[in-house]
Amino acid sequence: MLAGARPDGGVVADMLQRGSNLPRVGDYNEVLVMDLIRRHPGISRIELAERTGLSGQTVLNICRRLIGKNLINQIGQIRSGAGGRRLAYQVVPDGRYAIGVDIDPARTVLIAVNLAGEVIDRMPLRMDDHSDIDQIVAGIDRATRDHLSRGRRGTLSGLGVALPRAATARCDPADRQQTRAGWNADELRDSLRSRLRIPVRIGPDAVAAATAELWAGTIDSQNFAFIYLGASVGAGVALGGEILRGETDNLGRLDHLGGDPNGPVCACGGRGCIGAVAEPSHLVVRARDLGLLNGTDPDDPVSTAAGIVELGRLAEYGDSAAAEVLDYAARTYGRAAATLAGLLDLDTIVFGGPNWPPLEPAFRRIVPQTIEALVGAGAPEVTMRSTTLGGEVGSIGAASLLLAETAGPFVAHLVLPA
Numbered sequence: 001m002l003a004g005a006r007p008d009g010g011v012v013a014d015m016l017q018r019g020s021n022l023p024r025v026g027d028y029n030e031v032l033v034m035d036l037i038r039r040h041p042g043i044s045r046i047e048l049a050e051r052t053g054l055s056g057q058t059v060l061n062i063c064r065r066l067i068g069k070n071l072i073n074q075i076g077q078i079r080s081g082a083g084g085r086r087l088a089y090q091v092v093p094d095g096r097y098a099i100g101v102d103i104d105p106a107r108t109v110l111i112a113v114n115l116a117g118e119v120i121d122r123m124p125l126r127m128d129d130h131s132d133i134d135q136i137v138a139g140i141d142r143a144t145r146d147h148l149s150r151g152r153r154g155t156l157s158g159l160g161v162a163l164p165r166a167a168t169a170r171c172d173p174a175d176r177q178q179t180r181a182g183w184n185a186d187e188l189r190d191s192l193r194s195r196l197r198i199p200v201r202i203g204p205d206a207v208a209a210a211t212a213e214l215w216a217g218t219i220d221s222q223n224f225a226f227i228y229l230g231a232s233v234g235a236g237v238a239l240g241g242e243i244l245r246g247e248t249d250n251l252g253r254l255d256h257l258g259g260d261p262n263g264p265v266c267a268c269g270g271r272g273c274i275g276a277v278a279e280p281s282h283l284v285v286r287a288r289d290l291g292l293l294n295g296t297d298p299d300d301p302v303s304t305a306a307g308i309v310e311l312g313r314l315a316e317y318g319d320s321a322a323a324e325v326l327d328y329a330a331r332t333y334g335r336a337a338a339t340l341a342g343l344l345d346l347d348t349i350v351f352g353g354p355n356w357p358p359l360e361p362a363f364r365r366i367v368p369q370t371i372e373a374l375v376g377a378g379a380p381e382v383t384m385r386s387t388t389l390g391g392e393v394g395s396i397g398a399a400s401l402l403l404a405e406t407a408g409p410f411v412a413h414l415v416l417p418a
């Protein structure tokens with residue numbers, strides 16, 4: 001049965017109340033059934049009916065449609081009980097797949113992900129300047145054609161692109177120069193669409209990463225923030241099992257969230273804002289002030305990412321100055337995480353992104369206690385964890401922006417746990 005479902009077709013009522021964007025109830029039910037089959041390979045028609053609240057006949061009709069679209073297949077037809085047939089289903093892994101790319105200077109691959117969440121191809125992504133839209137388009141175009149030249153691996157849903165926060169802002173022309181890259185997501189989407197002639201979805205890297213966690217089913221929380229530590233820093237937020245996108249698709253900016261109460265005064269007038277003290281480039285500057293990373297250029301994201309790796313290595317070998325910088329990062333993000341969790345009533349904070357691995361040991365040590373101290377006694381427990389999708393979480397997330405439309409991650413919250 002469905003959480004909140006009513007005997008009189010509560011799925012529909014619930015969906016309408018939730019303001020789903022799905023155009024038709026039939027589509028909605030199809031996504032719901034598809035999602036259950038994806039998460040539970042071998043699930044039977046009877047179980048599907050039980051868990052969705054739909055009639056056995058409706059489930060059967062939906063499954064026939066999904067088979068017709070080559071999204072699922074039937075894996076068994078065994079006799080059970082009093083002569084009843086037990087039909088069981090699984091997704092066709094290559095029934096759909098999508099290409100995903102994370103435009104972060106520290107990531108240089110474009111990947112293909114299938115419906116089963118498997119990475120089925122990796123293509124090198126070559127571009128010299130990650131802030132130049134023409135180079136990005138040309139690089140993605142080349143890598144996509146590389147991939148297609150090896151033969152399609154099923155039905156291609158399209159291309160998903162995860163962008164650093166600074167490039168996703170939909171600014172008016174007057175504000176345009178304030179985005180670091182100087183172009184915005186709409187321009188990139190239009191260029192890629194006209195070049196590749198496939199569907200293109202674009203999202204902030206943090207939003208893509210949060211989508212990946214939900215879609216891959218690697219997280220059991222429905223109310224969490226994914227703090228993405230890449231060339232820039234941002235958060236993707238899920239509430240009630242749905243990814244929030246915001247009015248301008250720019251939700252989750254952490255720039256002026258307080259991280260260091262003793263930090264310098266920010267341009268906004270606040271003190272120790274994340275966007276002024278704790279982005280990777282700031283950590284490099286901090287390390288340089290302590291005599292470390294002298295060859296690292298904080299204005300170059302690739303150099304900065306290498307510098308953060310070096311900091312992690314130095315700390316591991318007992319360098320106290322390096323450890324101090326990493327501990328500082330952990331305290332500031334711990335404070336920001338606690339603010340987010342308190343504000344949005346979250347139960348989980350996930351960290352990940354290209355710069356995450358070197359930061360992880362210090363964060364594991366410090367963030368949980370910082371959150372606990374700030375969230376306060378009596379408040380629900382907030383768990384900190386690392387992404388289980390590794391360094392490709394942004395790219396997997398980019399692909400899942402498309403696959404989610406086929407296989408729907410955002411309805412799982414309607415279904416009670418088995």
Ligand SMILES: [Zn+2]
Nearest residue numbers: 256266268273
């Ligand atoms: Zn500020």
